[in-house]
Amino acid sequence: ARPRTRPRTWPLAVVVACALAWSSSGATVAGPSDSGIKGAIDTILTDARLDGAAASVVVADAATGETLYQRDGSDRLMPASNTKLPTSAAAMAVLGPDYRYRTDALATGTRRGSVLRGDLYLRGTGDPTALAADYDALARQVAASGIRRVTGRLVADDTRFDTQRLGRSWAADDESSYYSAPISALTVAPDTDYDAGSVIVEASPGAEPGAEPTLRLTPRTDYVDLDVRATTVPAGRPRTLTVEREHGSNTVVVTGEIPVGAAPAKEWVSVWEPTGYAAAVFADALNSHGVRVTGPV
Template sequence: MTTHGRDLGRHPGRAARRLTALVLGLAVTALLGTGAVPAGAGPSDGGLKGALDTILSDPRLDGGGVSAVVADAATGATLYQRNGTDRLMPASNTKIATSLAAMGVLGPDHRFSTDVLAAGRQTGRTLRGDLYLRGTGDPTVLAADYDRLAAGVAAAGVRRVTGQLVADDTRFDANRLGRSWAADDESSYYSAPISALTLAPDTDYDAGTVVVEVVPGGTEGARPRVRLTPADGGIRVANRATTGAAGFSNTLSVEREHGTNTIAVTGSLPLKAAAVKEWITVQDPTRYAATVFAAALARHGVRVEDDRIRLGRLTPATAKTLAAHRSMPLRELVRPFMKLSNNMHAEALTKAMGHQATGRAGNWGDGLAAVGRYLRGQGVDTGTIRQVDGSGLSRMNLFPAAELSKLLLAVQDEPWFGDWYAALPVACAPDRAEGGTLRTRMCGTPAALNAHAKTGSLTGASALSGYVMDKGGRKLVFSVVLADYLASSVKSVEDAVVVTLAGSDTGKGTVEAVRPERTRTAPAPADVECSWRKPARC
């Protein structure tokens, strides 16, 4: 027996789950057709349907959309569904599809490389030609890594370059921003431009951004002091702010001016106030990375005679490698990606999949086609979804909870599933590297340190999908996607679903709904993922 080109005999667990789900699904369809089962019921509703229907009838969702599915992780049997096939905006639950496809298409051992190559002839300490800095999409390269690359060039005996420094970002296409990304997010670090050659200023690996720290001046009326990290990326600061009287309101604003690499600092920062840190996107991530590398070359005694950096030129096939940096393997990279819901990682991986699949410059079209092929291989009906980016930042993405849960069921048989599962945020795990975007949620409940799930947040859209163990030791898959609500936050509604599952013995039908206000969920902004607000709020 085969399905979607896969031999189910090689995956007996997956085969059993799909067969069980198919039989149960047909049975429920037949009952629905006769009116014997109310719409929204599953094959084993018992007390579960009533409990979850009560939670998902929260007044905050009035007039909005709800798509929810709960399934037995071992058999694939659907235990509950409410509008499971409705297509709603998944926000960062889109990263479930992207990350799983990346593990399947690129492989858990995939590493990005960043290389320095010499095109020309080296005579003594002089390179007579150009020096190439070539990227392949690594979103985790730090300034310290560029410094080590520069040290490698010096160690190779090069002290003088007669040509130029050339930044080769041709592994990806030149389209920097995703489809329908909001224009008012231009400065926001979670919406940074995508390049095959980029730089992250910190170990959250926020590629394509610079950290701006503003400290009050020494006297009232003085200009605040502004410091950039890294300091040598060629970013201009227009400091128009003032230091206000102690105790007065902080009206400081830090934003990048449209279409430029100029960061405008305006407003007032009170005297003796704490420093303000903002993570701001750069206009051109390729030039930014190359400028930081050029400064590192100078520090290591390598002089490039033509100091004009040339962008976007393909490295000659005959060029000789002088220094190389390799990223952590994908099985490790997926942790900061998923724990902190890093948009730039999602888009870099999407374009990398596009390049691997076609050999062309990585682009969203080819990358998303590769994601779609992977999803179909897992039994997902891609005709019911729309995915236009890798991260979920676009408001054009649409996923039904039924397809997300189907995907979460299918991938349990992948050989690398343990690595991917470990990358999911964990409810109330206090370490940010473990709890991620769930670090402050569901504390003091049966779901704490139990639920492993991916969050999702945009204005009017929220989602939570993953795995939880119920009171009887039964592992469950769940997906809750909420949309078009007007409330400030509906996170506690999602959490109430998961806490109810964790505190119930679903096999025996002993289920009692947990009220959302009793989920011990810390207040969180609902318009974006909590990890997208800096300094970190989760």
């Protein structure tokens, strides 16, 4: 598993059954849970590693709804990744297992030979798995159609979603973290873990102490600027690199030290305005396939 910074302030919520039941009482309920569930969960929740954490647990029988175990079940907690369970269930129920997201390249205007006299549109529907390779494949299709020049603009259409990019309760100091990436109907994931709306910043030490570390972005894009303030230090020194994006911008600041000979350090960083990020990646792909857009993005 790759080392990545996790949220520092989210309380713990434990899901121990497929069905969740809520009760107005915060007391522990005994009964059928005495067969072993209660003791097992109590042991987990008294682990010293959870000191200072908040836990809320309800175990219910999926068939009858009977509460088998409860501990602070009515507390209000930040659900964190557990939200993926009801979200996935809702998506499966509403969209179905055969649903596919569409990301389209569309055009307005007229076509004359290899010239499109109009605008080229990139329209997204919220695909969270779109990679730079997918935008490259789409650009290849545009080129294969015979278009070599677009006289108008490249327009990114993200109107399938609203304009609220961040959750109302998301912590401001998590803004540059991959798990706090802004939401959009058009975005890019840097890897097949599908951390949509983020880039991977990889830092390698320089050849000698005092040298600037070598940085690499995945995917490669000029949409993100790197401000390198870090330095390479002698072998054996601790690695103290910090990689954070400045608030409201796409300037990623790299500070701290990395020792000579150390393994590359990787950090997943969210991108500000994911629609523009997707458009920039697509524009680069068009250019690499010989399609020139003369207007702005």
